[in-house]
Amino acid sequence: MSHRILLAAITALMITPVHAETITLRVLGQPSGSGLIAQKKEQPFFEKLAATTGLDIKIEYLPVDVAGIPDTDGLRVLKSGLFDIVSLRGPQVSRDEPAMLGLDLVGLNTSFAAGKAHIAAFTPFVDERLQGRFNAKLLGVWPAGPQVIFCKPEVKSLADLKGLKVRVGDQSAANFVAKLGATGISMPFGEVQQSLARGVVDCAITGPASANSGGWPEATTTVLPLALQLAVNGYAINTASLKKLTPEQQAKLTAAIGELTTEIWAFSEELYEDAMRCNTGKTPCERGVSYKLTEATPSETDLKAVAAAVGDVSLPIWAKQCNAVAPNCETVWRATVGSQLGL
Structure with missing residues (x-):
């Protein structure tokens, strides 16, 4: 009987649900x-x-x-x-x-x-x-959203960036502004507002909402709404x-x-959309602080320069870096993304 009781106890333990x-x-x-x-x-x-x-x-x-x-x-x-x-x-x-x-x-x-x-x-x-x-x-x-250009000096086009120091988010953006005759500078987001105010950089690239939350419009005059990335x-x-x-x-x-x-x-x-209105003093401004930045109008030349940047600047330089660690990187990119662009 003791054996039957022990067996029953073991069986009961085996069928009792175990909660992970x-x-x-x-x-x-x-x-x-x-x-x-x-x-x-x-x-x-x-x-x-x-x-x-x-x-x-x-x-x-x-x-x-x-x-x-x-x-x-x-x-x-x-x-x-x-x-x-x-x-x-x-x-x-x-x-x-x-x-x-x-x-x-x-x-x-x-x-x-x-x-x-x-x-x-x-x-x-x-x-x-x-x-x-x-x-x-x-x-x-x-x-995060379209990355556009905020500048302390007044700018009307990409050509006005020549000779200026521009805070960039990555190497691709640095290569692009370099072709425009500007100097790309990498720095943490939290340092940008003061750097703009002190003239350490003349312009900086980020999304309108991030710029608004970071107080960039307090240290700049103009936003050029060209979506670079x-x-x-x-x-x-x-x-x-x-x-x-x-x-x-x-x-x-x-x-x-x-x-x-x-x-x-x-x-x-x-x-x-809301942050662009907020930064330039338009309404409705629902999620940010209202400022009075001048919104420059991108020219056809500017739009073409950004569109051409993929094939002329960012792809060739990036492909070398990516192929160095993944030999099929550029091949896959051209077969997937590049085919959509006709590259």
Whole structure:
């Protein structure tokens, strides 16, 4: 009888459901002062992710600047497993993986519609690179918004940038302004406003919403609304962290982040239009501070110069860098994105 009781006890233990421990996912987010996309979309999404998806997870969200980690280290952080999910800043992490820059070369994404088509075409290659080199799965890509030019001296066209110092976001932009006779200078976003005020730089490139939140219009006079790039960012997860989830859980997480990126695309377009009105003293100005910048009108020559920049400047230089680490990089880009442009 004692044996039957023991057997029954063992059987009961075997069929008793075992509840897995709640999985904690550490998320490294956009900088705390980077603007409304981080404040209104990204951070609330991750903080509510467990509730909205029903996943048995706990999210620990931390902006990259609060964590004290350089935003250039996003891919290294993913590979190390220090954070499970990272909100990658495309231009910054392209130093570690040049393929990222292929999503947003200067002159490539001159509108949101163009950006969607070009980014979708090259994303599979970028994802393949991240999985192979950084143990990271790319879950979504989104734009901060059209990157335009803000200047302290009055400018009316790209030709007026000759001889000026221009803060740029990446090497592609630096190469473009160099061809115009300007000097591209790289510096953290938080230093730009004071640098403009003190004359360290004459002009700077960013999105209108970021410029507004950073107070750039207080130190500039003119905005030239030529969309040079879209400032592409993305969400990636460490592959080992992803494997901690069941296939069903993975599908839910992937779908949720896919919905987030779709929302950000639409929100980014709304922010651009509103911020352009705010920066130039027009109404309605709903999400920013109203300023009185002069809005220069891009000439046909300017528009052609930006469009030609892909084939003339940004592609040739970037292709050499990308091919150096991925010999098929340019070939894949030309077969996917380039075919849409007729290159």
